[in-house]
Amino acid sequence: MVKMLQCLVVLVSLVVSVHGLDNGLALTPPMGWMSWERFRCNIDCKNQPNDCIGEKLFMDMADRMVEDGFKDAGYEYVNIDDCWASKERDSAGKLQADPDRFPSGIKKLADYVHSRGLKLGIYNDFGTKTCGGYPGSLGHLEVDAKTFAEWGVDMLKMDGCYADVKTMPQGYPNMTKALNATGRPILFSCSWPDYERASKIQPDYKLIAKNCNIWRNYIDIQDSWDSVLKIIDYYAQEQDTLAAVSAPGSFNDPDMLIIGDFSLSVEQAKAQMAMWSILAAPMLMSNDLRTISPEFREILLNKEVIQINQDPSGKMGKRVMQTQSHMEVWTRELSSNALAAVIFSRSQSAPAIFETTLENLKFPTTSKGYSVFDVTDNKPLGNYALNETLSFIVNPSGAVMFKATPIA
Numbered sequence: 001m002v003k004m005l006q007c008l009v010v011l012v013s014l015v016v017s018v019h020g021l022d023n024g025l026a027l028t029p030p031m032g033w034m035s036w037e038r039f040r041c042n043i044d045c046k047n048q049p050n051d052c053i054g055e056k057l058f059m060d061m062a063d064r065m066v067e068d069g070f071k072d073a074g075y076e077y078v079n080i081d082d083c084w085a086s087k088e089r090d091s092a093g094k095l096q097a098d099p100d101r102f103p104s105g106i107k108k109l110a111d112y113v114h115s116r117g118l119k120l121g122i123y124n125d126f127g128t129k130t131c132g133g134y135p136g137s138l139g140h141l142e143v144d145a146k147t148f149a150e151w152g153v154d155m156l157k158m159d160g161c162y163a164d165v166k167t168m169p170q171g172y173p174n175m176t177k178a179l180n181a182t183g184r185p186i187l188f189s190c191s192w193p194d195y196e197r198a199s200k201i202q203p204d205y206k207l208i209a210k211n212c213n214i215w216r217n218y219i220d221i222q223d224s225w226d227s228v229l230k231i232i233d234y235y236a237q238e239q240d241t242l243a244a245v246s247a248p249g250s251f252n253d254p255d256m257l258i259i260g261d262f263s264l265s266v267e268q269a270k271a272q273m274a275m276w277s278i279l280a281a282p283m284l285m286s287n288d289l290r291t292i293s294p295e296f297r298e299i300l301l302n303k304e305v306i307q308i309n310q311d312p313s314g315k316m317g318k319r320v321m322q323t324q325s326h327m328e329v330w331t332r333e334l335s336s337n338a339l340a341a342v343i344f345s346r347s348q349s350a351p352a353i354f355e356t357t358l359e360n361l362k363f364p365t366t367s368k369g370y371s372v373f374d375v376t377d378n379k380p381l382g383n384y385a386l387n388e389t390l391s392f393i394v395n396p397s398g399a400v401m402f403k404a405t406p407i408a
């Protein structure tokens, strides 16, 4: 028995190490909050004290995450993006936070975030400068990794502005090693494949998945539905390549959730949530949790949709069908032989009926069919044989998501 257990442990650890970066992190897509899309590089704390990149913003968001149910729903990381640093390194060559906007320093902020049961993320850049013009990490990888670890940082997003793209396949893994050498597990988010794509270089996703927990591969999300659609198009176009490397420890990152910002309608917000869930994407909100309206909060807290996103299989869904009426169906394999599907509408018309069978969607044969649950609206739809017709009403630029579990 002990032998068998030992065997199992070895097998399980082998399986895990074959997949992503071996730091024990991001076994399911990371969830949290990130400043960039909503707050950008706003450093004007004089005129916008509540909205500038400073310690108050991150403490406020940590408080909201704990007190408004986000932490309980699984959101964990509070991530500082660009523009946090002082324009100069200190006399020892270390990065330092802007002293006016982060008067207590990053270590104190990390302590605060940890005291609330959350984790802190930070941002640097592989090149000579960050995209916002702050000091880059080129030539400073080891010291920067050490500094972040000393501060108690739990996640690092490394951007790729002001850098030679051709050196990234060697340079990003150098940072992976530097982070590992600190002894502190730090979730590593790489922008490397996005810069390769922009330079028309085919990313080596196997190498990327070995060195990064999550990675951006397409342009930054903006506060617009059109931007969401473009990202989904890119994921559809590249789905075989991207799905092949999605696994526990390593996930494609289509960028932040913009739910609760200025542009998405309630239907569009449900659609982004459903699509990010089916893609096994990191769920990093970029919004103002202090003022978000209840209908958007509810979408972000949809436990069933989150559970599908967090399914331990780590598999990325794919688009399996497109119709003349501007609907598409995406499906994802889950653990325990269950499957999830999103019926996603690009229609600009009226709510429309969509009918299909599970057979049409290529769900595997089961002896007794599937029990089907509408996770968008949180209601059971009943039991269905493979060839029985399922019928949905899908709103324009909206989505319906369902889960199908084989009947035992």
Ligand SMILES: *[C@@H]1O[C@H](CO)[C@@H](O)[C@H](O)[C@H]1NC(C)=O
Pocket: 167, 168, 170, 171, 172, 174
């Ligand atoms: C990566 O590290 C190796 C070994 O220290 C070094 O020779 C190489 O120049 C580094 N590459 C980059 C792009 O930082």
Ligand SMILES: *[C@@H]1O[C@H](CO)[C@@H](O)[C@H](O)[C@H]1NC(C)=O
Pocket: 022, 023, 024, 179, 180, 182, 183, 184, 185, 186
């Ligand atoms: C460093 O890498 C080793 C080997 O891949 C791994 O076992 C260990 O957990 C890593 N440590 C950290 C802190 O990431």
